[in-house]
Amino acid sequence: MKKEKTTILVADDDADYLFQMRVMLENAGYEVLAADSQRMAEEIVEAVKPDLAILDLMMEKDDSGFILSYKIKKKYPEVPVILATAVSQETGISFGIDAEEDRSWIKADLYLEKGIRQDQLLLEIEKLLKR
Amino acid sequence: MNKLKVLVVDDEPGIRSGVSRILSRFTVDYPFMDEQISFEVLEAETGEIGLDIIDREPVDVVLLDNKLPGVQGIDMLETIRKKQPDAFITMITSHASLDVAVKATSIGAHDFVPKPFTPQELKSSLENITKHLFLKKMTRQLQKEGKQIRFQFLQVLSHELKAPINAIEGYLNMIVNKQFGDNISDYQEITERSLERLKGMRGLIMDLLDLTRFETGKNPSEPQEIDIRLLAQSAIDLHKPQAIQNDISIRLHIDCDVCIYGVPDELEIIFNNLLSNAVKYNKPNGKVDLYISCDDAAVTIVFRDTGMGIPESEMSNLFKEFFRIKTEETKGIQGSGLGLSIVKKIVDIYRGTIEVESTPGLGSVFTVQLPLSGKTTK
Ligand SMILES: Nc1ncnc2c1ncn2[C@@H]1O[C@H](COP(=O)(O)OP(=O)(O)OP(=O)(O)O)[C@@H](O)[C@H]1O
């Protein structure tokens, strides 16, 4: 057995999304810290160091996810951060974080679309945790 | 962009070397930018030399003295704008008279620093410029599309539509996978949540239909004389159920009987949206008072509520599309953030005005004034 459960911080102001992520991640054997606002996530991070963070891009502010990511990376540079957004790439509408140039100044390890399949998401999480 | 090139054009050697010295040790950093930004200073003692440099290499910021021996700073603006449209131009001026300021900004200067300036003034000015350039870089991608507003609208719209779809899809998958076992009552809560999200989506779609109607300029119904009392009463009736549920009273105070010439649907939207907000953002046992009064020129409609109020800092955003205040209090309240933007559009069509006053924690007052152009008093 594993020594201790891996902890994942999930921050999202959509209560339903948060609930579903919690159920899914707990089923996959992770411990989940759920935050429904940027503020709450910041408080959690003050107290605990998660093993990974999944952040919604737009919470109180349009760029809450960026700010959170920045703060987490500043405190714990080694913790992988996933930024999730409901804005899809297929529509050709993206936040412009695809461009290599733009990626460089936003410190997240991965950008994901929210509609992504569960097994895919779990795979990505495992990959990031192994690094 | 980790090093910004600053061109300082000033005939006073003290100013040039001062700027060089201050900026050589100055850096700016912002959340979610990887790099720190530092500055490289190019000096020019005359406008001619400055223009030479502008010709030769790209610069990010120009600090431009207004009074120069040869070519004047203000006369250089146009050339700089043409050659380097992305450069941020700040005028350095000891005579910060209003007319120079107005003239300079109208032909391309972005900002002023008064001369003499302290190192701190220069630094904070450059901090602002850096922020500005940074934001510009972020929106450049959108601007390329040419229709930034439209683009942002679609962007937010797709976000707003996808969020409930994802939520509902997630819940349906939980049911399909029998996540919580075989007992159907264990799925009650998530089914209710799904229905709630669908309701929100329906609201958004209704709002969108309202919006597109104005944008295409197609009116579904003919303009006619509309009795304002009936209009108010039917809006109140519509919101009664929700009000009762939250123990909120709605009262109508009307001291004139007047008809207003307009399209019924449009005027209904004004009443319904403002009333819906007054009820939605109220507190249990709260009150909503609707006052209608008129004079020869206009009818004034006041929606007063005893709700949560609106922080001063959010006032300027209120009428923007998709804008919603996100706080602990508003968390459970459904809405698309389109209501007020639609109301504003209609009020504009009628050449009316809408104003807001609010005290956080105590309540808000929305005042709509509609001119009675073809007025007919009963
Ligand atoms: N009477 C009010 N009291 C307090 N806050 C208000 C009031 N009216 C509007 N607001 C704030 O302004 C925001 C924008 O209002 P708007 O009517 O445009 O959108 P909405 O009510 O969220 O959604 P919609 O009306 O499209 O269903 C609201 O989300 C709310 O935060």
Ligand SMILES: [Mg+2]
């Ligand atoms: Mg509303």
